[in-house]
Amino acid sequence: MDQNNPNPFASLEQKFNEQFKNKNKIPKTREPLNLKKHMKAIITLTIVFAALIILLANVYVVKENEYRVVRQFGEVVDLRDDPGIYMKVPFVQSVSSLPRYQMTYNVSEAEINTKDKKRIIIDNYAVWRITQPKAMITNAGTLLNAEARMEEFIYSVVRSELGQLNYDEIINDENTSRGSLNDRVTARVNELLKDDNYGVEVVDVRMKRTDLPPENEQSVYTRMISERQSIAQKYLSEGDAEKRTIEASTDRKVQEMVAIAQKEASIIAASGESEAAKIYNQSFSKDPEFYALYRTLESYKKTIGDDTMIILPSDSPYAKILSGYLE
Incomplete structure (x- = not known):
C-alpha cells in the first residue's frame, strides 16, 4: 500500500467518474453550411x-x-x-x-436498241470521285443527286455509242469495234459533267453484262447456233480442200520421185547389162564352139518342159546334142 495515497481505489474512482461524465455529456450541434462563402x-x-x-x-x-x-x-x-x-x-x-476516295456506283439496268434494230439490256458500273467539293455541293447538292446526274449521262452516252454498233459487234469480244468503247464512254461522260460543273470525275465506266429481253432470247440463240454451224461447215470445207491439195501435191511428188528412181534404175540396169554383154562377148569370143553349145543348152530351158513333145529328124544337130552326141 502506498503511504502517500491512503485510498487504494482512488485511481479506479477517478477513471469511473471520467467515463460517467463522458456518457452524460451533451453533444455539441454543428453549424449550417454557408453556401455564400463557396459560391x-x-x-x-x-x-x-x-x-x-x-x-x-x-x-x-x-x-x-x-x-x-x-x-x-x-x-x-x-x-x-x-x-x-x-x-x-x-x-x-x-x-x-x-x-475523298474513289467510289463505285452500279448503274441501273437499261434497254437499248443496236444499229441492226436488236434490243438488249445493259448493266454498267462506274468508278468515280469528288474533285471539287464546293462545285458539287453548289450544283448537285448531295451525293445522291450527283450519282443521279452521272447515271443519266452514262445511260445517254452508252445508248448513243451502242446504237452505232451491230449486236454481233457488241457481244463478240474479239471484234475490235468494241475495243475502246469503255474509254469513249468515260471521256464523254466526263465532258458532260465538266460542262455542268458538277465537281465530280468518272475514273472508269465498265459494262458488266449484256442480256437479251426474254422474248428475243430463243430466236437469237437459234440464229447464233445456225451461224456457228455455218462457220463450222465453212472450216470443214476449207479443211477438206486443203487436205485434197496436200494429198495431190504429195502424190505428184511421190510420182516424180518414183519416176526419177525408175529412170536411174533403168540407167543402172542398162549399164550393167551392157557391161555384162561386153564381158560375155569377151568370154565367148575365146571359144565360139563352146558359145554355140551354151546358147543351144540355154534354148533347151525355154523349149523343153515336163509336157513338151518335140519331133525332130534324127540327124538334126539340135537332136544330136539333146541325145548327147557332141561330135
Missing part, C-alpha cells in the same frame, strides 16, 4: 466545365480520305482537306463530311 468557386467550376464542353463540341478532325465542309447559316464558308484538328464557331457553324 464563387462553384460558379468558376461551372463556367470552366461548360467552356470545356463547348470547346470539345466544336472541335472537328479531318481525316486523309475525306473532305470537311464548314457551313454557316447553310452557306459553305470553308473546305478542309488537309488532315488535322480544327475548330468551328460555336452555335453558328456546322460541319459535314464528303468522301
